[in-house]
Amino acid sequence: MKPAFILVRPQLGENIGMVARAMWNFGLDDLRLVAPRDGWPNPAAGPAASGADRLLDEARVFPDLPSAIADCHRVYATTVRPRGMMKETVTARFAAVQSHELDAQGLRAAYLFGPERAGLETEDVAHADQILTIPVNPDFSSLNLAQAAVLCAYEWFQHVDETPDAILGGDHGGPASREALDGLVGHLDAELTARNYFRPSHRAAVMRQTLRGMLQRPGFTEQEVRTLRGVVRALCQLPNGIALPRRSRD
């Protein structure tokens, strides 16, 4: 029981197509139209759907709102600003949570979207159980139809999708072993010691901690540790390839 998106008296075919695309981007496909201004089908819808044509082919057209929501159990009226009606106003995010709860009970939610120019009439909103509002910049609240639809669909999909918040990409085998990292630290330390880098001597311990911290923190892979050792070796050579003379250690 995925939510139905119901466009009430939509004006432009292009917007109907963009809503279809936005819905299918987020796995929704129950598109319904109430009295579309220019009839249906509308030739401008297909190009705007950019591949979500199936939703347009399967869209159902209704003469009025009550018939469009007849098989739905919870109806949300999307408006940018809450109206003065005594209805519960929920965010798109919270409506998504509720829609999945309804789905779990075998019940269907409907999201109503009004005409582009002025949005839903108060009479339309009266048919809804709740008002769905998308919080926007109060200084610039004119959210277009496709944008409102994509945000509602996106929020719904957040509860389907299991993408982790953050994950390291690439086929890298994870961070290097501590042994490999210690090999790098020891290599660098030996070359720097040979060059009398750790001065003054009372700062040497802190300087070594700083370097170790910088090399540990990024979680370099084995390959990256090998790369860094190659860089250290390269830097220890003269530009023409002859090794620099090492100072004898004290």
Place this chain on the structure above:
Amino acid sequence: MKPAFILVRPQLGENIGMVARAMWNFGLDDLRLVAPRDGWPNPAAGPAASGADRLLDEARVFPDLPSAIADCHRVYATTVRPRGMMKETVTARFAAVQSHELDAQGLRAAYLFGPERAGLETEDVAHADQILTIPVNPDFSSLNLAQAAVLCAYEWFQHVDETPDAILGGDHGGPASREALDGLVGHLDAELTARNYFRPSHRAAVMRQTLRGMLQRPGFTEQEVRTLRGVVRALCQLPNGIALPRRSRD
């Protein structure tokens, strides 16, 4: 330190305008363009911005990506699908959390968006610290530029806005007092008792509980309770306005 939205080699002026509108819908206004295909300004951008023209007027144009991100501290490359690069991939939602954390430290995030046709090149992504992915339907992942931008801006705004998940709208003074509600329950009970509604008698207590539950649950206001008492009174009259004879109670 609001995030900058950086359009890398954008193709259509209309899309630049739609991104500006999406940004300002959610309170963002630092728009930057890297080598826009058709130069800048672009006459198609203004109408699509639908009132967010200030962002277009103030948009900064850069010849290349490094100069566009020079003053930024964290760079996100938006792509629909994670690439095989060893970079952390974060969701738009998580990037919004991080952007606010950066802001709290006086640091600026940048969101990179690629050209409409093919998205960011691998070379562009290499300049980014993290890959930002918007989880979408794997069967239909072609999210357009303005839609990707509105979702990123929306997520950022969720941490600015304080709209509650759900709130009852309207100037209604809250639910009726229990005394008023009990008045309604008593009124209805008396009229129903007079009409011998509570049958069979061993079910009467349960029937009364059911009615009380139905009247308590909605949280009717004082005005709504008065309305319901008027309805009960009306129903107790003959259609032509003459009161029905009441049965004498046993």
